[in-house]
Amino acid sequence: MPETEKLPVAIGSDHGGFELKEKIKKLLESEEVEFNDFGCFSEESCDHPLIAKDVAEAVSSGAFSRGILICGTGIGMSLAANKVKGIRAAVAYSVETAKLSREHNDSNILCLGGRTQDHKLALEMVKVWISTNQLPVERYTRRTRQIMELEK
Numbered sequence: 584m585p586e587t588e589k590l591p592v593a594i595g596s597d598h599g600g601f602e603l604k605e606k607i608k609k610l611l612e613s614e615e616v617e618f619n620d621f622g623c624f625s626e627e628s629c630d631h632p633l634i635a636k637d638v639a640e641a642v643s644s645g646a647f648s649r650g651i652l653i654c655g656t657g658i659g660m661s662l663a664a665n666k667v668k669g670i671r672a673a674v675a676y677s678v679e680t681a682k683l684s685r686e687h688n689d690s691n692i693l694c695l696g697g698r699t700q701d702h703k704l705a706l707e708m709v710k711v712w713i714s715t716n717q718l719p720v721e722r723y724t725r726r727t728r729q730i731m732e733l734e735k
């Protein structure tokens with residue numbers, strides 16, 4: 584993994600994503616990627632929007648370069664995270680979509696479904712997502728800018 588990508592990652596899940604979150608943490612450790620776990624810390628039922636808020640604000644503030652959010656489907660997490668200014672949270676469902684969400688969309692949060700995705704595949708997606716940057720192509724950066732202008 585390139586040195587520039589070893590920036591701190593904020594990670595969080597609800598109960599539906601807890602098991603996959605623990606696996607992703609192990610992967611980040613083995614890849615020597617610094618991270619902070621924003622919870623949850625057990626499989627006890629909890630509310631995904633609250634965790635999404637904490638992770639999204641951590642990324643939006645600049646304290647963390649990227650975030651990873653996992654719930655049952657990834658959908659609730661993405662809906663909540665995208666309400667926070669500066670966030671481009673993408674639900675990816677394959678290695679290709681995880682990669683393209685960086686290359687074309689400059690996603691800064693990856694949302695995964697702990698109950699709907701194969702965990703081995705999800706780990707591959709994280710690996711690729713972490714080590715991919717937006718392509719320096721004018722039409723991609725222009726479109727990302729246009730998305731961010733929707734916040735105004």
Ligand code: RB5
Nearest residue numbers: 599654655656658659660
């Ligand atoms: C929790 O049961 C489930 O609704 C949640 O994890 C998530 O999938 C919501 O989008």
